[in-house]
Amino acid sequence: MPTGYTAYIEDGEVSSGNDFIMLCARAFGATISMRDEPLNKPIPEKFEISSYNNNQLETAKLNLSKIENMSNDDIQTEIDLEYNKNQQYYKNKIEENKIQYNRHINILNEIKKWIPPTLDHNELKQFAINQINLVLSDYAESDYYIDKINEVKPTIDQWKREKIESIKKDILYYTKEINAETKRIESRNDWIKQLRDSLN
Numbered sequence: 001m002p003t004g005y006t007a008y009i010e011d012g013e014v015s016s017g018n019d020f021i022m023l024c025a026r027a028f029g030a031t032i033s034m035r036d037e038p039l040n041k042p043i044p045e046k047f048e049i050s051s052y053n054n055n056q057l058e059t060a061k062l063n064l065s066k067i068e069n070m071s072n073d074d075i076q077t078e079i080d081l082e083y084n085k086n087q088q089y090y091k092n093k094i095e096e097n098k099i100q101y102n103r104h105i106n107i108l109n110e111i112k113k114w115i116p117p118t119l120d121h122n123e124l125k126q127f128a129i130n131q132i133n134l135v136l137s138d139y140a141e142s143d144y145y146i147d148k149i150n151e152v153k154p155t156i157d158q159w160k161r162e163k164i165e166s167i168k169k170d171i172l173y174y175t176k177e178i179n180a181e182t183k184r185i186e187s188r189n190d191w192i193k194q195l196r197d198s199l200n
Contacts, residue, residue, distance in 0.1 A: 005020070005023055005024055008020075008023055008040070013040065018199040021195075021199060022043060022195075022199070025043060025195060026043065030047070030187070030188030030189070030190075030191035030192050031043055031188075031192070043192065044192075045192070045196075046189050046192070047185050047188045047189055047192070048185070049178075049181055049182060049185050050181065053174050053177045053178045053181060054174075054178060056170070056174045057171060057174035057175060057178065060167050060170040060171045060174060061171060063167050064164065064167045064168070064171065067160060067163050067164060067167065068164065070160070072156050075156045075159060075160055076156060078159070079153055079154060079156070079159050080153075083153045086148065087149060090145040090146075090148045090149045091145075091149065093142070093145045094142045094145050094146065094149075097138075097139045097140075097141075097142050097145075098139075098142070100139040101136065101139035101140055104132050104135065104136055104139060105136070107132060108129065108132045108133075108136075111125060111128050111129055111132070112129065
């Protein structure tokens with residue numbers, strides 16, 4: 001029975017050792033990111049840097065400039081909007097947790113009452129109980145959201161300082177990611193070039 005790779009030999013799409021090596025190359029080194037793509041998708045001559053990190057970096061820089069230039073009135077409006085939105089979110093989570101907790105408890109109680117038909121079924125009962133017990137604490141603990149509801153609104157200076165610090169961390173992070181990705185892409189492109197050169 002052919003593998004995902006040898007099927008291409010069997011159906012005639014691959015008819016040379018070089019082509020088969022290039023096909024198999026996607027499971028190694030520079031082309032590992034292509035392993036989940038269709039095998040008949042050609043390996044590019046050159047990998048390109050993703051635009052994601054650059055876009056995120058530019059967005060962070062724009063956000064930094066925006067916040068640094070916001071008036072106190074605009075900041076207060078933003079604080080009020082964020083605070084009210086978060087308060088509603090926390091209240092919803094507390095209610096949702098109560099509902100989910102009660103649902104799980106009701107089902108757990110039903111399972112505990114169930115009498116397995118044989119000793120072999122006891123393991124199933126215990127497994128079902130364990131699965132519910134694993135998530136019960138997630139729904140029982142609303143303290144986090146209660147604490148968040150009781151937090152006071154930040155001051156204008158506090159909000160601005162925290163936002164600027166957060167954005168500067170993002171700028172640093174995306175700058176490092178761009179540099180790391182650039183090195184990875186250069187290395188991948190060298191690997192592909194060496195492979196192609198060796199097959200000529």
